[in-house]
Amino acid sequence: MKIEQIYTGCLAQGAYYIVSENEAAIIDPLRETKPYIERLEKDGVKLKYIFETHFHADFVSGHLDLSKKTGAPIVYGPTAEPDFEAIIAEDNQIFEIGNIKIKVLHTPGHTLESSTFLLSDEDGRETAIFSGDTLFLGDVGRPDLAQKAAHMTQQQLAGMLYESLQSKIMPLADDITVYPAHGAGSACGKNMQKETVDTLGNQKKTNYALNQPDKESFVREVLDGLSAPPKYFGMNVALNKGGYSSFEEVLEKGNNPLDTEAFQNLAEESGALILDTRSAADFHKGFIPNSVNIGLKGDFAPWVGAMIVDVQQPILLVCDSGTEEEVITRLSRVGFDNVLGYLYGGFESWKNSNKETDSIHRISPQEFAEQFNENSKVIDVRKESEYEAEHVEYAFRRPLADIGEWASTIDDREHFFIHCAGGYRSMIAASILNSRGIRNFSEVDGGFNKIKETGIPKSNFVCQSKI
Structure with missing residues (x-):
């Protein structure tokens, strides 16, 4: 056996x-x-x-x-x-x-x-x-x-x-x-x-x-x-109970390379969401306007499900070259089968065609410490248990999973800082806020794991296992 x-x-x-x-x-x-x-x-x-x-x-x-x-x-x-x-x-x-x-x-x-x-x-x-x-x-x-x-x-x-x-x-x-x-x-x-x-x-x-x-x-x-x-x-329950398209059909449909013009035209015609699966380190430097960043090297599929929600949503991909099939596969694992194609040559091909790009203002933990004061507005997108264990003093707890509810409460006239534990989730949040026209913020590279090494005041630590 x-x-x-x-x-x-x-x-x-x-x-x-x-x-x-x-x-x-x-x-x-x-x-x-x-x-x-x-x-x-x-x-x-x-x-x-x-x-x-x-x-x-x-x-x-x-x-x-x-x-x-x-x-x-x-x-x-x-x-x-x-x-x-x-x-x-x-x-x-x-x-x-x-x-x-x-x-x-x-x-x-x-x-x-x-x-x-x-x-x-x-x-x-x-x-x-x-x-x-x-x-x-x-x-x-x-x-x-x-x-x-x-x-x-x-x-x-x-x-x-x-x-x-x-x-x-x-x-x-x-x-x-x-x-x-x-x-x-x-x-x-x-x-x-x-x-x-x-x-x-x-x-x-x-x-x-x-x-x-x-x-x-x-x-x-x-x-x-x-x-x-x-x-x-x-x-997902409905798909498991009622049936779904074969994985081979999903892979064949999604594995569709598009040049920059075809990609742009299809995005405009289909209303597809542009999902950029590059790392946060690459994404923040430049991306297609209104893209949402969920990095492949992380808890990719669960966060896609939590952020996009509708498995029927048409999706166009921006990926690191050679990862396209892996991305389509991992999307299919949570039922996101409606991938229309991917940008051939990745973001570099878009940038080289002189099309419009956007960026996220990302700062180091040291820069955050230098700019931070008692009037600073800080948004912590970690889970409640992480926040309760330890957080920047007076930071607002706004879990990424609930961004659909709290994003509309943001006053973009007031600058704020945003962070998670390491930078993965905060860049997801940053990309979503940016796509909604909320841009007056700085995202902190390295998240709380690096922030706590600075002199920024923090709450008293509480073991998460006891929360």
Whole structure:
């Protein structure tokens, strides 16, 4: 038996490839199927089942494309109602792959169809659980995503999750390995550990959610401090449940090089958003007016989802040469399939054609310290927990995820400084504000990580783990 975790850092997502004898199973695959097909061919095995722990909200699964290419059926837990052919398993139903078995444990709470897959090895010993978004390392799945579809409150769903964990997960042996669907950085939980694999026994000891004295305490603690989910989540659920275009079609459509004239004409005709995926260090020096910067070398896909939201939005790309296919692939992972093409030769071709450009005023932390005084207006776009841990004194907390709400409150007649932790998120914010005509600001290079090395007054530090 072989179990391989295929972890994608940008999404903090774990897919699983399992082989026994001449058969394989894949759990929660990503959108592009090539990595899985290559593994199957290399191992000379047949894909027998594609297991989905639930209808994912934060990414588009590759279940449909993978099923079409291999003939393997898709398996969901009880109560799932996909708009395509699939096996809807019963609670405790067993599936055989080679000499191993996978039992479906219905564990609703994160969503109503959420299920955990319990693996028994060749000797019949219960070895591992693939817990999806039911149980993370250090946390459990957020119980507020399925409220509308389930016609239930988040408190009711949290109570259901408690019952699932107590009846299905906690009775399992301590030496069982836990393979979750997500790790630290995912918006599907709030307190995940950086590790991606652990034993159930250790989680019973260290996971706050598994150490609550009763259901009431569990519900209160799991819901406490839960931020609003990214707005694109519902659209991804719809794609995973209802279907989508094949990845190959999306890649072929988007992989469309355009010269500067064709790019400009298409932008004007289509109303496409110009997405510049270069680094903040390059973007601020010069870019196409009204471009939005979300750097590829960062949490690219989740921030695209959070900032653009509408997966149907037409997009034109400005990329570093050679990264175009990677950008289109990573966009497709969160359902943004409507890429119309990219600027051939990147921003340099635009600049060399003498077309209009724009820039962001970026300053060093030292310059910030020199210009800062008690009357300075500072906007901190980090998450609430980061801000509460430590921030520039009197800085305004304005999380990037909420920029759609707070951008309209900015008075552009008054200069302000803007920063995040390192410069990635603040440049996203700067580009969005700039595209809305808000330009009277300075963005701080290096963010708070560098600001705190200066003499600028800061709040007292509070450990984030205790917030």
